[in-house]
Structures are given as C-alpha cells and as structure tokens.
Amino acid sequence: MNPAVNTKHHLEAIKAIQNKLLGKKLTYREVFNLMNEISHKRLSDILTTYFVAASFKEGFSTEELVYLTRAMVETGTKLNFKGIVADKHSTGGVAGTRTTMIIVPIIAAAGFKIPKTSSRAITTPAGTADVMELLGNVMISERKIESIVNDIGGCIVWGGHLGIAPADDIIIKIEEPLSFESFDKVIVSIMAKKVAASTNHLILDIPVGKTMKIRHFEDAEKVAKKFRMIGKHFDMEVITDISETFEPAGRGVGPYLEAKDVLEVLEQKKDRPLKLEAKALRLAGKLLTICFKDAHINKSGEEEARRILSERIALKKFKEIIKAQGGDDQVTSDNFKTKAHKKEVLPKKNGTIKEINNYNLNSVAKILGAPEDKYAGIYLLKKVDEKVEKKEPLLLFYSQDRYRIKEAEVTLQNMPIYEID
Known part of the structure; x- marks a missing residue:
C-alpha cells in the first residue's frame, strides 16, 4: 500500500x-x-x-446526489466569480452538435460571465475541448481563466487539467471503455463542475432519442427534476430544454469538421448548418432570459441572442476568446484548412433517408481516428427526410491515415449510418 x-x-x-x-x-x-x-x-x-x-x-437517493456533488466540489479546485455567472451543458449522446461554441460568445457579448470548462470526448468522436483546441489553447490555468472571463466575459477551456471535481475525471476514465454513464452519474458530474465554476444560471440541453444517452421522455423529465433539485441546494437556477433528437444538428462530426460548422454559423455563411444555429439560438435565448430577469434588464433573451448572432457581434466576441486563449483571431471558415485525406461515399440505392444511426456514426468516426486525429471525421451531406440518388455523394470520410478510411468503408457495410427507404 x-x-x-x-x-x-x-x-x-x-x-x-x-x-x-x-x-x-x-x-x-x-x-x-x-x-x-x-x-x-x-x-x-x-x-x-x-x-x-x-x-x-x-442509483443514488436525493441526499446522496447532493452529497456527491458537494464532495466532488470540496475535493477539487474552484473558480471564483461574482455576479451572474451563466453556463450551458448537454447530457450528450449526439455527435456533431457543437452549440456550446456558439452560445458562449452570445452570452458573453450580452454582458454576462460564462466560464465554460468543457470535457474531451467520452462517448462521441469529439468533446467541446477537442474542437476548441484547434482554434486556441484549452489548457489554461485557473488564474488565467479568471482573468480572461473577468476581462472579456467568457472562455472555452478543458476542465480536466484544472483539478475541478477531480474524482469525476477519474471515474469518467473508468467508464470510457464501456461507453456508458448512469443518469445519476451524469447529473453529479455536470453539477459538481458547475458549482465549482461559480455557476448560478444554467441551461441544460437534454436530447432524447433511441440512440441518445437518454432514450425516453419520462427519463428525461426525471433527470431534469433532479438537476433542478440539486440546483436549489447550491443556489443555482437550472432550466432545461428537452428535445427529441434524431440526428446531429450540424453536418460535421469530428473536431475539425465541427469547428468549421461553428465558424460558418458565427460568420452567418449562406450555406451554414441552420439546424445547429436554431438549436444554439434556442438555448442561448432561454439562458439569456433568466440572466436578464435576475439582472433586472427588460429584454427578450431570444431576440437579443438572434441580434447578437445576426449582427456578427458573437463572431467578434468569439475572436476575442480565441485571441485570449492564444489562438489566431484571423481564422475564418474559408482559411481554416483540413490536413486530412477525403473520400466520398455513395449510397447503394435511390430513396429517402428515414433515419441516422448515431451509434454507428460515432463508431465509424472513431475508426477514422477521431478525436485523436483532430482532422478525422464524417461530413454528412444528407440528413433525415432528404432524397438521395446513387450517383451523388451521401457523406465524406476524413482521416490523415488512408488505411483508416478503407477500414471505415468496410465497417460501414456492417454498421450503416443511414437507413434509406
């Protein structure tokens, strides 16, 4: 011993x-x-x-959940901020939905603090920290985070090296090979890190679907109730957004491709992923609403979020965050180039996409090398309810290793991403 x-x-x-x-x-x-x-x-x-x-x-009783949250906070590092401190989190399970990197600059541009300590990939091909790492340094010290947030309002960093709720990070590594977390563990994991970051206003994204972490609305409601209950114990206002989810909101799956989606939305590109934008605006709007209410500001959260994004104020704030985190603030979706090989994948038949299997999508993206290979991943050219023809590409494989692309093609035959009728 x-x-x-x-x-x-x-x-x-x-x-x-x-x-x-x-x-x-x-x-x-x-x-x-x-x-x-x-x-x-x-x-x-x-x-x-x-x-x-x-x-x-x-599982855990209500008291045990509070105990676990408090114990994880007390045995780790804490970030200290005053005033309204906002945050957003997702229970996860769906790849290619990088709303956080759109929401953070919107909230910061609205005048509220949002110190986003993100995770790396657990069950998907990319975590927010993996994506942000392509644009700026995510391994930033506690004091530097406090300085950045107090100066420009927000940051997007990896929380794993900070010692925030360190027991949780160790438990996550234990869970990772099995690709599962219990509902109660998800709740404690999220809340401990929010409490440790001084969060007092939280929007929680709970996607529901047969290939999500939470499959049934009944379970989602129970989870949401527990989140709100724990929030009350720590003087945190928690609001939830429960939505049925069939597919990624963006088109890119994997760090580079998801970062490109984010840049296109912030730049308001004509061909940007509109479903990703809509989801980010809905969540940002709800979060701003409770922040405005407690700040006694008479504004509509949804309208202000939309204005900040459409007038590219969020883009300007995002560039400030990138610069503060040591990245290139001149980056754009056009000059942000991939280092990976690309392979088009064609459908085997004509038809309409009935379903996207998110489990298989995650698995194939990992075979391509994501998230270790930051440029590996899958770009979805077609989504649910869209028509496909044999001669037009269905999706694109990316990897810096040509062998992995071949392996992904073979895997796709047994683990199809699309169900086409």
Missing part, C-alpha cells in the same frame, strides 16, 4: 463501496471520504470500478 495512504480512510472508502453494492444509502462522511480517496488516486481502478458498477445498478 502507498505509504501516503491513510489506512483508516482507505478502509472506510472500501466499506462505503461495499455498502453501495449492498444497496445501502451513504452518509456525507462516507461519500466525502470516497471522493477524496479517488481524487488523490489512493483507490485502485478495480475498487473505483466496483463503485461505478454499484452506482449504475442501484
């Missing part, structure tokens, strides 16, 4: 895991001790895996 390990605390942590496996409720002391042992890497991966498995099977 590591000499730095406190034998008493270590044994208590193991006892807490045993209790959870037996279906017993944990006390705050048990939860704090367990998170403290995990965050300081004093608990083996095997024991942590037992805790993850028990949590997935048994």
